[in-house]
Amino acid sequence: MRIFENLNKSAIRGATLGLLTLTGGVASMPLATLAEPVHGIAIYGEPALQQGFAHLPYANPDAPKGGTIRLAEPGGFDSLKPWVLKGNAAWGVGVHVTESLMMRSIDEPFTLYGLLAETIEVAPDRHWVEFTLREEARFSDGSPVTVDDVIWSYETLGTQGHPRYLAAWSRVDRIEATGPRSVRLTFTEPDRELPLLMGLRPILKKAQWEGQDFAASSLEAPIGSGAYVVDQVEPGRSISFRRNPDYWGRDLPLMAGVNNFDVIRYDYFADANAMFEAFKAGAVTVWRELSAQKWASEYGFPLMTDGRAVQAEIPNERPSGIVGLVMNTRNPAFADWRVRQALIEMFNFRFINQTLNGGADPRITSYFSNSVLAMQDGPATGRVAELLAPFAADLPPGTLDGYTLPEGSDRAMDRAGVRRAMALMAEAGWTVQDGQLKNAQGQPFAFEILLNQNGTAMRSGSEVQQIVNIYVEALRPLGITPRITLLDSAQYIERTNNYQFDMTWYERGLSLSPGSEQRLYWGRDGVSTPGSRNWMGIDSPAAEAMIDAMTAADTAEDFTAAVRALDRVLTAGRYVIPVSFSPISRLAHAADLKYPEEIPMYGDWPGFLPEVWWQETN
CATH class of the missing domain: 3.10.105.10 (Dipeptide-binding Protein; Domain 3)
Structure with a gap:
């Protein structure tokens, strides 16, 4: 079992498998790794991927770029701001458009690697954390991601953002620039977890939102540093994201084999029945089946029988919740x-x-x-x-x-x-x-x-x-x-x-x-x-x-x-x-959509679909 194989590599790390909820564990790390800037940080022991790694283990660096993936969502949306309480935000904005200082590996128990941040440094007693930005980090409009953007994002999310940001922010004593590309957060008291949590806050462009009521719902397309930009929006009906050819991080090892589609589109439907019918008609190219009984008995429609779509079962090693x-x-x-x-x-x-x-x-x-x-x-x-x-x-x-x-x-x-x-x-x-x-x-x-x-x-x-x-x-x-x-x-x-x-x-x-x-x-x-x-x-x-x-x-x-x-x-x-839970994800998808053979620890989870999938064309 892969969990226990991982335990052999880092005996205590695997006892606390992480969930991609932007949360983390609690144990201390060796002081030697906390006293100097490093490329990544793990909750126990050392990150599995050493400095200079080539790609994430669950990504295919040879995956072709291009194509479109169409996904279905229930209901509708009236906002493009997933960081505030007001409004019903479209899915995907916080995933594809914006980035954080650090990025999680979904094949490790709460391990972070530098994304916008080139390095992370943590005090031996975890009383503070310091991030150094990559010099090349850019927003999609070409402007640099600055320390000022980082400080504004943290302060604004912590005081005007969704309540999920408020509790952690209340434990921050101060945030300050320590250099032209470095920022330090000092906590009200030593905290084993906050240094990692702070690495996962979305970084927004200060100039876009400053002077506005940030807590208000909005359909203004955010300017982010991520691999995609908002392309087309039909409020309540659909939203598409187009891959930015000038994305600043495309050559990072973290991004090898990631963000392969040119277009990611989410269509919204009244209910699950309408979503399933759209998949059967080929209008949606991936369908996540939640019923084991339907999976076994209701997939004899033409799209499946003629080979245009296939069924896949993705295992995972995460808890039931x-x-x-x-x-x-x-x-x-x-x-x-x-x-x-x-x-x-x-x-x-x-x-x-x-x-x-x-x-x-x-x-x-x-x-x-x-x-x-x-x-x-x-x-x-x-x-x-x-x-x-x-x-x-x-x-x-x-x-x-x-x-x-x-x-x-x-x-x-x-x-x-x-x-x-x-x-x-x-x-x-x-x-x-x-x-x-x-x-x-x-x-x-x-x-x-x-x-x-x-x-x-x-x-x-x-x-x-x-x-x-x-x-x-x-x-x-x-x-x-x-x-x-x-x-x-x-x-x-x-x-x-x-x-x-x-x-x-x-x-x-x-x-x-x-x-x-x-x-x-x-x-x-x-x-x-x-x-x-x-x-x-x-x-x-x-x-x-x-x-x-x-x-x-x-x-x-x-x-x-x-x-x-x-x-x-x-x-x-x-x-x-x-009620019940499933130890596997059941995905029906267009036959030309592919995913890597190496399945991450979390299986079908944010960071897997559509991030490391690709489309094969003849």
Whole structure:
């Protein structure tokens, strides 16, 4: 298994595989590598690629340039600014148009290599980080990327940008130029993770945005330093990016075999069904199939049978993350863990998975399942138990002594689950009265399930609706009839950003090298601050303490224990009703589109498609 082969090369690095969420791990690195400028930096040990490497291992340096790839997105867009909270930004702008000082390798656990920055230097105690810009770095209009642009970008994103930038910026004491091409960030206190996170901020052109309300949504095409420029835009319908022939970084080793298409186009559709029909008609050249059952049974259409398109399965070595129906504990009805457990009991995953997916994919069993960081079966032991012990009195049952999801039934009604759910609801003060679940005051247990009619990154809108419809029927014996509300993407984003829902569909990719971004996911600031990823409204001192322990860990063992403890707090908190996950990506694509034989650790993940694909022409 490649993970363990990598572990042999760097014994502790592989214990914390990274996720491409622009987050990182927490362990210290040898002081010798921190005391001088270097070409790259890894969370544990040294970067796998030494100074002077030829190309990324998962890129084909001989890949031909040219051609067009057409991808599909659900919903629409009304903004070209993915760095602010307002508006629904078009996908691809932050990926193809702008760049950061450092670039991740998706074949290594949170390793960064210099992109706009020629070198990175970090203080031995990680109290500061310094980047030196490449002299040749240019924006697409030919102007140089300057230290002034870097400082303005960091300050503006940190104070006016999307909330995902704010937490890290609050730990920066000052940013200053230390030379004509160098910039240093000094932190409020030594921090093991911030030097890497700071290397991943997008660098924008100050002259374009200065004097404007940066927090406002905009359809103005950003000027970036990336390999592509915005080409054609039909708001809400399509956006295309054209490769810049004068791209400053085209000869960097990082870019060998990368950015091969002349044009990358994203077309927007009302829903997944329309997207799939567009692929069948040849209007879209790549389709990511989310249903194992459809993958096996519904690909007999002409495009496939005559060889114009093929099916590919891309493996990965990343964790499952958490996907399913999230309960908003800001709603008093969901504040009781017994209520949440009862609703989990009523979700008959076994029946739903068999009915909709042929039972092909396994269930998510915890937030870090399918990984070495997942909580272990049975009672907490060793360092995990020690970390959780101070919070034992306030933790829900199962956190310390072990928690598992109900097995479910092959039949639509899981009678054993219904009995357990009724008992839990009764303990929480809810009983069936005149066919309805009510409290002692006679108030019915009622809630809304909010859904995006356009679907999500991992599930089509129709599949989510099918899951929810089966679930709603299963709730009837308990005297509960939820209200289902379907919204378009813009309305859905507005409501979820402001936590205006009771239950909704939730998808969060999680890392095997998690760091301070976990506060954005589960931190108490997200209970009231709009735009966080803490949709469930977690306010848990235990979760905060486990994140602190994770980010302060000096060894892989302590780090792993802290994440496993956090996994217990989150899973036994019963905030999400989890569904299935797939250890592979299923991609149907035009036969003339190719990808390298060497698959990166993260598989089909940002940085892979379309970055290292190419088009072969006769």
